[in-house]
Amino acid sequence: MSDLFATIETPVTKYEQPLGLFINNEFVKGAKGQTFETINPSTEKGIVAIHEATEEDVDIAVAAARAAFEGSWRQVTPHERGRYLNKLADLMERDVDTLCAIEALDNGKAFTMANIDITNSIGCLRYYAGWADKIHGQTIDTNPETLTYTRHEPIGVCGQIIPWNFPLLMWSWKIGPAVATGNTVVLKTAEQTPLSALYTAKLVKEAGFPAGVINIISGFGRVAGAAISKHLDIDKVAFTGSTLVGRTILQDAAKSNLRKVTLELGGKSPNIIFDDADIDNAISWSNFGIFFNHGQCCAAGSRILVQEGIYDKFIARLKERTSQNKVGNPFEQDTFQGPQVSQLQFDRIMEYISHGKQAGATLAVGGERYGKEGYFIQPTVFTDVTTDMKIVQEEIFGPVVTVQKFKDEAEAIKLGNSTQYGLAAGIHTKNVNTAIRVSNALHAGTVWINSYNLISYQAPFGGFKQSGIGRELGSYALENYTQVKTVQYRLGDALF
Numbered sequence: 212m213s214d215l216f217a218t219i220e221t222p223v224t225k226y227e228q229p230l231g232l233f234i235n236n237e238f239v240k241g242a243k244g245q246t247f248e249t250i251n252p253s254t255e256k257g258i259v260a261i262h263e264a265t266e267e268d269v270d271i272a273v274a275a276a277r278a279a280f281e282g283s284w285r286q287v288t289p290h291e292r293g294r295y296l297n298k299l300a301d302l303m304e305r306d307v308d309t310l311c312a313i314e315a316l317d318n319g320k321a322f323t324m325a326n327i328d329i330t331n332s333i334g335c336l337r338y339y340a341g342w343a344d345k346i347h348g349q350t351i352d353t354n355p356e357t358l359t360y361t362r363h364e365p366i367g368v369c370g371q372i373i374p375w376n377f378p379l380l381m382w383s384w385k386i387g388p389a390v391a392t393g394n395t396v397v398l399k400t401a402e403q404t405p406l407s408a409l410y411t412a413k414l415v416k417e418a419g420f421p422a423g424v425i426n427i428i429s430g431f432g433r434v435a436g437a438a439i440s441k442h443l444d445i446d447k448v449a450f451t452g453s454t455l456v457g458r459t460i461l462q463d464a465a466k467s468n469l470r471k472v473t474l475e476l477g478g479k480s481p482n483i484i485f486d487d488a489d490i491d492n493a494i495s496w497s498n499f500g501i502f503f504n505h506g507q508c509c510a511a512g513s514r515i516l517v518q519e520g521i522y523d524k525f526i527a528r529l530k531e532r533t534s535q536n537k538v539g540n541p542f543e544q545d546t547f548q549g550p551q552v553s554q555l556q557f558d559r560i561m562e563y564i565s566h567g568k569q570a571g572a573t574l575a576v577g578g579e580r581y582g583k584e585g586y587f588i589q590p591t592v593f594t595d596v597t598t599d600m601k602i603v604q605e606e607i608f609g610p611v612v613t614v615q616k617f618k619d620e621a622e623a624i625k626l627g628n629s630t631q632y633g634l635a636a637g638i639h640t641k642n643v644n645t646a647i648r649v650s651n652a653l654h655a656g657t658v659w660i661n662s663y664n665l666i667s668y669q670a671p672f673g674g675f676k677q678s679g680i681g682r683e684l685g686s687y688a689l690e691n692y693t694q695v696k697t698v699q700y701r702l703g704d705a706l707f
């Protein structure tokens with residue numbers, strides 16, 4: 212086997228893993244011949260060496276995407292674009308176990324939970340496949356002697372940069388709407404989790420996409436990511452990741468060609484439990500809200516706010532529920548929480564935990580490493596926190612939640628809105644008026660009532676305040692990938 216492919220064995224499947232950069236429908240080595248190792252976070256051991264993209268490779272990939280955009284892809288009808296996406300979704304469905312196994316191996320997410328990611332990735336592609344031939348402009352009655360209409364045209368070459376927390380799901384949120392609307396893409400995966408997108412790249416080729424439409428590169432943020440962010444022949448950048456890097460992406464666009472930018476950034480989302488909430492329900496969703504995907508969700512309900520009347524009962528029940536979360540080997544059937552994705556993330560989270568202890572918060576549950584090997588952290592609950600504490604203000608991106616007490620609705624809203632972020636929020640109450648009033652008052656792109664973390668590819672997702680710019684998913688995402696052209700056709704005589 213050449214070093215562009217490797218055979219990988221997981222507890223579920225043995226498969227052929229592509230290792231190269233996927234440019235023009237071929238797997239190739241990077242121009243500088245560099246590779247980097249991707250790590251299994253459950254064992255801290257290397258899985259395989261991957262070819263690394265540098266600036267030169269970004270140039271090559273962008274040229275391929277440009278050629279496809281100006282050439283073959285333009286000849287493809289909207290209906291056919293949808294067929295390619297549906298074909299790709301069929302192939303992912305065929306290989307669903309392999310894809311789940313790759314996510315469990317490379318990211319550390321529980322195999323059974325990875326199924327949620329892959330099923331939704333497939334659904335997302337099919338959803339946008341359906342949109343491909345439904346991109347409509349308007350005819351506008353400006354004047355009896357003029358035919359005025361709009362066309363919603365693709366933007367061009369899209370640079371897409373995704374994080375490691377939902378490797379294939381983020382891939383589908385980016386690829387689906389971009390390709391359905393007729394763009395071409397150069398997508399960079401996160402350096403921690405390159406494998407599932409490369410495997411899917413193989414399926415892109417099998418699905419018959421013309422060369423250059425979808426290009427997938429592996430590499431580091433400060434090299435390949437920055438090269439995408441600054442590239443003058445990229446017409447649009449879509450980024451999901453930290454608020455810090457999001458700022459750089461926007462600055463790069465302002466300093467260069469003013470490309471369109473959409474950003475999906477961090478969060479510190481409140482999950483508000485009122486006295487009259489169904490306690491069983493609220494406990495389940497609070498637990499799922501923070502500990503799903505090991506707390507590595509931008510929308511995680513990382514600040515639980517509980518009304519004083521049920522506070523003590525809630526804490527006791529949350530402790531009990533949290534201790535039932537099975538932490539461990541992602542490939543075991545009943546595992547809910549696997550390892551954090553990397554040593555760096557593990558260290559960051561442990562630092563926040565020690566900061567919380569030093570700041571005087573009470574550690575109600577967890578707070579330690581789990582086991583001796585792998586980046587596992589115990590589900591952790593802090594109580595007796597104050598709004599100014601770092602653990603209450605900053606995104607921890609791990610299995611750590613703070614619980615605060617509030618008196619009334621006004622205080623819940625004030626605390627709910629007390630961070631720089633505005634990605635999501637949860638409300639638990641049986642009172643419909645409370646639910647609607649509070650959801651209207653919260654600065655959040657998504658509000659879940661009597662639930663948490665329910666994300667549907669049909670519904671828009673994105674942030675208020677410093678949680679981002681633009682909306683992904685649903686019909687809203689089509690606007691990110693199209694630009695409106697007004698055409699005026701004069702029927703009558705010359706006016707001037």
Ligand code: ADP
Nearest residue numbers: 373374400401431432433436437440452453456
């Ligand atoms: P995290 O800290 O959670 O890894 P990042 O925002 O650093 O989040 O990473 C998200 C994505 O952004 C990854 O694909 C990463 O490689 C990329 N990235 C990181 N730094 C930059 C940068 N300066 N320019 C462009 N992309 C970057």
